[in-house]
Each structure stands twice: as C-alpha cells, then as structure tokens.
Amino acid sequence: MQVVGVTTQQFVYIASRERKFRIGEILIIDDPELHLRGEVVETKSFNRFLPLTAEQSPLIDPDVWNGLEQVGFRLGEETIHLAKVRILTDIPYPVAVGAAVHLPSFAEVADLLLPCEPDSGLVLGVILGTEDMQGTLPDQLKKLAPLYRKGEGILPQKGVPFVFDHKAMQEYPHIGIFGGSGSGKSFGMRVILEELMEKRIPTLVFDPHYEMSFNTPFEGMEEKTAKKYASNTEILTVGRETGVNFEDLTSDDLASLLRAAGGNFTEGMDNALKAIHRPKDSFISFSQKLDYCIRLAEKEEETRAEIRKNYGENSPFEKMIDNMARQAGHPSSLRGISWRLHRLNREGIFQKDISAILNALQRRRLTVIRGPIWLLTVFSAYLIRKLYGMRRDYIDALQRGEPPADKFPPFVIVTDEAHNFARKGTEFVSPARSIFREVAQEGRKYGVFLILATQRPALLDETITAQLNTKIIFRTVRASDIDVIREETDISGEEAGRLPYLPSGTAFVSSAIVGRTVSVRIRCARTQAPRSLNPFAELDRDFGGTDAELFKVISKFLPLHFGQITLILPEIENALDRTVTVDEVQASLEALAAEGKLEKIEGPFGPTYQGVNE
Ligand SMILES: Nc1ncnc2c1ncn2[C@@H]1O[C@H](COP(=O)(O)OP(=O)(O)O)[C@@H](O)[C@H]1O
Ligand SMILES: [Mg+2]
Incomplete structure (x- = not known):
C-alpha cells in the first residue's frame, strides 16, 4: 500500500494491488517524522480488463493518475484498489507520494477508537x-x-x-436513534437499555409497542443475565399500575390531558374548563360541577330542584354553579369536556398515581411505562414535568445551599415513536412537546437525558433534534428524512448515499462525543422481546381444533343421522364450552367428511355420518 496522490492537506489517495479497502478503516502512513493516521472515506477498485479513463472515474483526478504511474502501477493492465483517505491530524506539510502505508495494530489507534474502558x-x-x-x-x-x-x-x-462514553453526556447530552421500519432501532434500543442497566442508571422508558421486557434470554445467551435484568426492571401500565393523581393537576395540565384524549379541543372548551376547574379538585368534585353545569343548561327546573334538595335553599354551592355555568359559555363546550374526561377515566388513568414510578427510579431501576400511544403521550407530559421538577428542585436547593426537601436521582428518559411525543409544526401540538423541549435544552444541567427513537426524524420537533448531540442512524430510505439527517449530522454525502442500503443492525454514529462519524454494527442483544406466537401457528393451536374437537365429541354417537344433531347439541355445547348451532355442527360434519375423517351416506331423510371403517 502506497500513497499515490495528494489533493489537499486533508486528503490523500492510497493504492494497493492486493488489498481491498473498507470504508471507515484506519490506515497508518509511514512518514519518518509524522505519525500520520487516516480514515478511508471512499473506495474504488479497477479491474485490469476495464479500460480506464479519467472521465469514467471521478474519484481519480489527473494528479492521482500520475501518482499511480510514478510509483509503478500500470493502469489498465492490473487490478488496482484505491482509497480516498482523510487525514485525522493536522499536518504541517503535504504527505510525499510514494510513502508506504500499513494497517494499524490496535495499540497504534487505541486512542482514536476507544474513548474509555469498556x-x-x-x-x-x-x-x-x-x-x-x-x-x-x-x-x-x-x-x-x-x-x-x-x-x-x-x-x-x-x-x-x-x-x-455515556459520562460525556454531561457535556454533550441526549441521543437520537433514527431509522426506517425494520432497520434495527428497537434492537439497538434494547442493547442501550441493557447497558444502562449494567450501570444501574435510573431510566424511564415509554413503551408504546409493549416490547421492552428483559426476562427472555436471546437464543444462545445466558439465562442468568436475563434474570438479572428482569429483576432490575419495573413494568407499569398506565391506568393499571400507574396514573395521574387528579388532585395534583393544574387547569393547564388537565387541559392538555383532555386535548390529547382526542377530537378538536376548542378554545371554548379551554375557557369552560378554566371556569370550572379549581386547584385541588378531585375527579369527583370536578365531574360533579361539570355535570351540574351541563344539566342546568339543559333542564334548569329539575336540576335546580335537585341542587336545593341536596344543598338547601340559596346555598353557596348553587351560587357557585350558577357562576361557573355563566362563565363556561355554551353547553356544547361542557359536553366536549365531559366525554373527554370520561374517556380518560375509563382508561383508569385517574385511579392510580406515580408513586410506583418514583419508587422504582429512586431504586435505580429501569422503569417501563406501557399504554396505547395516545395515552402515553398525554401521560408522559404530566409525568416528565413532575419528575423533572423534582430533580430540578433538588439540584437548585443544593446549589443554593438549602437543605433539599426530597432527594431525587439523575435519570434518562427513553422513548420510541418520539415524533408522536414531540411533533414539529403547529397544526398538531403534542402535549409533551414543551416539556421534551425543556429537557432537551436544559436537562444537562440537572442530569436528565433523552434517548429518542423515531422512524420519522423529519417529523420530530427541530429544537429537540438540534439538541441530540449523538445520533445513531440506521437504514433510512425516505428522502425527507435523509435530508434532515444530512442537515443535523456531519455524515458525508457518500455516507448519506449508503443510508438506504444499510443492513439491519448497522448504523452510522454521528456524535460530538466520538468526534467523527463511525460506522457501527450493533452487538447482539442479551435478551429479546417475549416471542409472540406466529399468528399462523396460533391459528392451528388455538382455533384450528374446532372440527377436531367436535369429532371427538360426536364419535361416540356415530353413526349420526342429520336429524339427531338437535338431540346431542347440549352434550356438544358442554364439551366445547360454548353455544353451538345445528348449522355449525352440520358444517363441521361436512368438513370432516370432505377431509375423509367421516363417511357421509345420503338418504331420503337427509345424510347420515358414520365412522370411516364402520
Ligand atoms: N444489531 C443487530 N444485529 C443483528 N440483527 C439485527 C440487529 N438489529 C436488528 N436486527 C434484525 O432486524 C430485525 C428488525 O429490527 P428492529 O429493531 O425490530 O427494527 P425497527 O425497530 O427499526 O423496526 C430484528 O428482528 C433482527 O432480526
Ligand atoms: Mg421497532
């Protein structure tokens, strides 16, 4: 391997007869005075059977051409592998053409490749x-x-x-994981979460796909590692093990919850909500006030009578409701609030609080929050505001030299489908966007970090994208996403061109922490999502058996005349543990006959079915 051309102080061309170059590899140029290292950024191989002309290969400029000949390569006569190499250090003078080049041993490049001990x-x-x-x-x-x-x-x-080097996140916070469907985001996220668990870093994961559990070892991996991870993980479902403490909500919190519950949350609703909601309202007190206001507008007489019966004549309560109803405006706004409130309530979100989450994070566990995505985006807004506030209060008190009220640890927030949590633009404002922005911009100060995965980086809020100091970029095909990636990272045009073709699990890492873009193959995870049964296997296991089960039940009644089906129906229902119709049984008998498991004999009063060997 030899240097065959120099374009600028930053780039040289290196040629070899024997060795194909690989993009990303580091080569050492044997310069007597400089310890020169370079990274291969482009490669090309020339077959001796292909006539070579300058026009055909933009990689070769005339200087390189001459350089090749100068050091004895015979163009067009032999196979030549060529690499464009970016010099990784500043050099005071250009590299000499003809200088020898060798592949480094690890020790020669350890400082470039390994930022810290594993x-x-x-x-x-x-x-x-x-x-x-x-x-x-x-x-x-x-x-x-x-x-x-x-x-x-x-x-x-x-x-x-x-x-x-995750500790460097204090200086360069936050990670983005980008890539199309099937490119390796979830797999990569799992690997990151496993590593965070190894370090016992308190982590909050929003898991809209119900895939982040760690108790199943990856095939061929150790059972005990999965056990260890599982015992470090707390999985909580919104509305079942965790939720929102209604008394805690400000009117703005409640408005953003209701807004996210669906439909078009109008300004009228927002006003009505603020007219009725008071700090420390419970779900019961709030929904009761709401209900009275609606009914007062619809059936005044009756409602007023009921209020007087419960609270007495001229009660302060009646005055309050009157006031609220007047300020709240049109009853349609109130009804809009009501159905959203009850939709959230049906999800169970107001029946639980976040104590299990606080507890798990305090114990440095990986805390996985599950739920349908619309509910997670709402809940995350509330939850992150709360947790981030606790952490901020704690640090601020320490910095002011006051005794902090509650100790709260630094933590990492991880979510897939991040564009749903913090979407760019104004037509749909995700409830969590402002708090994600705040953490993106200031979280570093408090030790709160984001790891955001999305298949649509072009839809993620730009303010947040710009704060992701490390970006892990998997296969991306969509042009608008590639454009955003090019704007927001230092990947080269050459690398961007390869993005659509990256195999699953291979990524470019563009990071202020690493300093240059590296191409990485993500390791094998130690755990996997619990295997969901293949739906076709499930059909055979759980649904395929109907005819077969029926066959077992009727076998003792064979031969069975069509007219007798009604008589044995109760027995069949008992055995199958569900209701069955005569038509259904006959259809099954027909199917069994067609499969050759029964013999069907036509008769003047309908068919008789009998066993095959009878
Ligand atoms: N690091 C990896 N090494 C090997 N195979 C991988 C890797 N990452 C992903 N894959 C393969 O690609 C598939 C899809 O990956 P996944 O992470 O689910 O994609 P995404 O979440 O981006 O849709 C995985 O089931 C696995 O077979
Ligand atoms: Mg995925």
Whole structure:
C-alpha cells in the first residue's frame, strides 16, 4: 500500500494491488517524522480488463493518475484498489507520494477508537472497518460484543468494540436513534437499555409497542443475565399500575390531558374548563360541577330542584354553579369536556398515581411505562414535568445551599415513536412537546437525558433534534428524512448515499462525543422481546381444533343421522364450552367428511355420518 496522490492537506489517495479497502478503516502512513493516521472515506477498485479513463472515474483526478504511474502501477493492465483517505491530524506539510502505508495494530489507534474502558462506558457494538485488528486486541477487549446475523445465529466479535462514553453526556447530552421500519432501532434500543442497566442508571422508558421486557434470554445467551435484568426492571401500565393523581393537576395540565384524549379541543372548551376547574379538585368534585353545569343548561327546573334538595335553599354551592355555568359559555363546550374526561377515566388513568414510578427510579431501576400511544403521550407530559421538577428542585436547593426537601436521582428518559411525543409544526401540538423541549435544552444541567427513537426524524420537533448531540442512524430510505439527517449530522454525502442500503443492525454514529462519524454494527442483544406466537401457528393451536374437537365429541354417537344433531347439541355445547348451532355442527360434519375423517351416506331423510371403517 502506497500513497499515490495528494489533493489537499486533508486528503490523500492510497493504492494497493492486493488489498481491498473498507470504508471507515484506519490506515497508518509511514512518514519518518509524522505519525500520520487516516480514515478511508471512499473506495474504488479497477479491474485490469476495464479500460480506464479519467472521465469514467471521478474519484481519480489527473494528479492521482500520475501518482499511480510514478510509483509503478500500470493502469489498465492490473487490478488496482484505491482509497480516498482523510487525514485525522493536522499536518504541517503535504504527505510525499510514494510513502508506504500499513494497517494499524490496535495499540497504534487505541486512542482514536476507544474513548474509555469498556466497564466505564456502554458497549454497544463493533466499529466497522476494524475487523483486521481483532488479532491485536488485548484479551479483555476480545469478547465484549458478540454479533448476530439472522440465519447464522450469534457470531464472535470481530473488530474493536464500540464503547460509548455515556459520562460525556454531561457535556454533550441526549441521543437520537433514527431509522426506517425494520432497520434495527428497537434492537439497538434494547442493547442501550441493557447497558444502562449494567450501570444501574435510573431510566424511564415509554413503551408504546409493549416490547421492552428483559426476562427472555436471546437464543444462545445466558439465562442468568436475563434474570438479572428482569429483576432490575419495573413494568407499569398506565391506568393499571400507574396514573395521574387528579388532585395534583393544574387547569393547564388537565387541559392538555383532555386535548390529547382526542377530537378538536376548542378554545371554548379551554375557557369552560378554566371556569370550572379549581386547584385541588378531585375527579369527583370536578365531574360533579361539570355535570351540574351541563344539566342546568339543559333542564334548569329539575336540576335546580335537585341542587336545593341536596344543598338547601340559596346555598353557596348553587351560587357557585350558577357562576361557573355563566362563565363556561355554551353547553356544547361542557359536553366536549365531559366525554373527554370520561374517556380518560375509563382508561383508569385517574385511579392510580406515580408513586410506583418514583419508587422504582429512586431504586435505580429501569422503569417501563406501557399504554396505547395516545395515552402515553398525554401521560408522559404530566409525568416528565413532575419528575423533572423534582430533580430540578433538588439540584437548585443544593446549589443554593438549602437543605433539599426530597432527594431525587439523575435519570434518562427513553422513548420510541418520539415524533408522536414531540411533533414539529403547529397544526398538531403534542402535549409533551414543551416539556421534551425543556429537557432537551436544559436537562444537562440537572442530569436528565433523552434517548429518542423515531422512524420519522423529519417529523420530530427541530429544537429537540438540534439538541441530540449523538445520533445513531440506521437504514433510512425516505428522502425527507435523509435530508434532515444530512442537515443535523456531519455524515458525508457518500455516507448519506449508503443510508438506504444499510443492513439491519448497522448504523452510522454521528456524535460530538466520538468526534467523527463511525460506522457501527450493533452487538447482539442479551435478551429479546417475549416471542409472540406466529399468528399462523396460533391459528392451528388455538382455533384450528374446532372440527377436531367436535369429532371427538360426536364419535361416540356415530353413526349420526342429520336429524339427531338437535338431540346431542347440549352434550356438544358442554364439551366445547360454548353455544353451538345445528348449522355449525352440520358444517363441521361436512368438513370432516370432505377431509375423509367421516363417511357421509345420503338418504331420503337427509345424510347420515358414520365412522370411516364402520
Ligand atoms: N444489531 C443487530 N444485529 C443483528 N440483527 C439485527 C440487529 N438489529 C436488528 N436486527 C434484525 O432486524 C430485525 C428488525 O429490527 P428492529 O429493531 O425490530 O427494527 P425497527 O425497530 O427499526 O423496526 C430484528 O428482528 C433482527 O432480526
Ligand atoms: Mg421497532
């Protein structure tokens, strides 16, 4: 390998007869005075059978051409592998054409590739282009990141592990995970969460896909690791184990909850809500006031009589309701509030509080919040505001030298489908957007960090996107998303061109912490989402048996005349544990006959079914 051309102080061309170059790999240029390292950014191979002309290959400019000939390459006569290499250090003078180049041992590039010891960072995968260094890796780095390939299973690590120095997030906070469907986001997120658990970092995960549980080991991985992770995880469903404490809600909180409950939440509703809601209202007190106001507008006489019966003549309560009803405006606004309120209430959201979440985070656990996405986006707005507030109060008190009221740990917030939590634009304002923005901009000060995954980076709020100092970019096909990625990262045009073709699980990591874009193969996860049964297998297991079950029941009544079905119906219903009609039984008998399991004999009064060997 030799230097064959120099364009600027930053780039050189290196050619080889034997070795194909890989994008991302690091090469060492043997310059007697400078210890020069460069990264391959483009590659090209020329076959000797292909006549070579300058016009055909933009990679080659005339200088490189001359350089190649100068050091003895015979253009058009032999195979030549060529790499464009970006020099990684500032150099005082250009590199000489002809200088020899070698592949580094790990020690020669450790400072570039390994920012910290693996046990003080997150081991996320393997740096692509470093495969040849596996041999020179120290033993303790050799088996940290086994890989996975569908069809082949778990493969040994090959290359330098990619260790993310998460402690540097204090300076460069927040991570974005971008990629199209099936590109490896969820798998990658699982790997990150496993690593966060290894470090016992309190983490709050919003899990709209019900996929983030850790008790099932990945095939071929250790059972005990999954056990350890599972015992570190708290899974809570909104409306079942966690929810909103109604008494805590401000009118604005409640408005944003109702807004997210669906439909068009009008300004009239917002006004009406503020007319009726008071601090410390319980769900009962609020819905009662609301209800009276609605009924007062619809059936005044009757409602007034009821209020007087319950509260007496001229009660302050009656005055209050009168006032509220007047301020609240049109009853349609009140009804709009009412159905939204009851929709949320039916989800159970007001029956629980967040104490289980506080408790889990205090104990440094991975806390997974599940629910339908619309409910999660609402709940997250409330929850994050609350938790972030607690953390901020704690730190602010410490900084002012006051004794803090409640101790609250730093924590990480993780969510998939982030564009639903914080969508850009004005036509639909996600309830959680403002709090996500606040954490994106100021969370660093308080030790609160975001990890946001989305398949639509183009739809994610720009203020937030701009604060994601590390971006992990998986396969992306959609042009508008690629445009955003190009604007928001330092990936090159060449790399952007490869985005649509990245295999699942391979990503570019563009990070202020890493300093340059690296291409990474995410390691094999140690756990997996509980296997959902293949729906076709489920059909056979849970639904396919109807005819077969029926066959068992009727076998003792064979031969069975069509007219006798009614007589044995109760017995069949008992055995199948459900109601059955005569038509259904006959259809099953027909199906069994068609399959050859029964014999059907036509007769003048309808068919008789009998066993095949009778
Ligand atoms: N790091 C990886 N190594 C090997 N295979 C992967 C990796 N990441 C993803 N895959 C494969 O791709 C599939 C889809 O990945 P997934 O994370 O579910 O995609 P997404 O969440 O982006 O839709 C996985 O089921 C797995 O088979
Ligand atoms: Mg996914």
